[in-house]
Amino acid sequence: MTHDKQPPYLRPGERLVLFDGHCKLCNGWARFLIRHDRRRRLRLASVQSPEGQAILAWGGLPLERFDTLAYVEDGRLLVRSTAVLRVLAQLPWPWRAFAWLRLCPRPLRDWCYDRIALSRYRLFGRYPSCLLPNPDHDERFLHG
Numbered sequence: 001m002t003h004d005k006q007p008p009y010l011r012p013g014e015r016l017v018l019f020d021g022h023c024k025l026c027n028g029w030a031r032f033l034i035r036h037d038r039r040r041r042l043r044l045a046s047v048q049s050p051e052g053q054a055i056l057a058w059g060g061l062p063l064e065r066f067d068t069l070a071y072v073e074d075g076r077l078l079v080r081s082t083a084v085l086r087v088l089a090q091l092p093w094p095w096r097a098f099a100w101l102r103l104c105p106r107p108l109r110d111w112c113y114d115r116i117a118l119s120r121y122r123l124f125g126r127y128p129s130c131l132l133p134n135p136d137h138d139e140r141f142l143h144g
Contacts, residue, residue: 007072008054009142014043016142017087018055018070021046021130025120026069033087034137041090045142046130052142067117080117081109 010016017033019026030044045052047066056063059077061070071083078086082102089099101109116123 006075007058007077009045009051010043010055010072013074015041015090016043016045016055016072017083018045018047018052018072020066020120021048021052022126022128023066023120023124024126025116025124027127028124029069033091034140036091036095038092040140042087042140043142044140048130049142068113069117081113082106084113085109 006012007016017030019030021027033042033044045055047053047056047070053063055072056070059070059072061068061077061079068079069083069087071078071087073086085099085102088095090096
């Protein structure tokens with residue numbers, strides 16, 4: 001979905017990945033992005049952070065129930081499998097090759113995404129609180 005105004009905390013051209021900071025799978029995803037986004041194209045924010053909450057509100061997403069990954073690029077908010085595939089397209093080879101999965105019908109992609117998202121705490125566990133970024137990764141995270 002596209003919005004008329006710039007998302008809060010983001011400068012024009014910045015790309016943001018919102019993730020559940022309590023979810024072990026989601027934290028693994030954030031660490032994966034830090035490791036493989038060598039060009040530093042992606043910023044990160046947990047949905048529980050003040051910045052994440054402001055972006056969720058801007059995008060009209062729930063502020064208390066976090067069942068999807070969200071990605072913001074050029075004033076557009078993408079969610080679920082579309083967000084994952086767009087993020088992968090920002091990474092170097094071989095990860096960007098997975099973006100071809102966007103050719104699969106979105107309902108099928110989102111059904112697969114939802115199976116994992118709805119079971120992620122049971123399958124992977126959760127942290128009692130959001131993990132703080134390592135000092136050397138701090139600039140990758142969105143701050144107000």
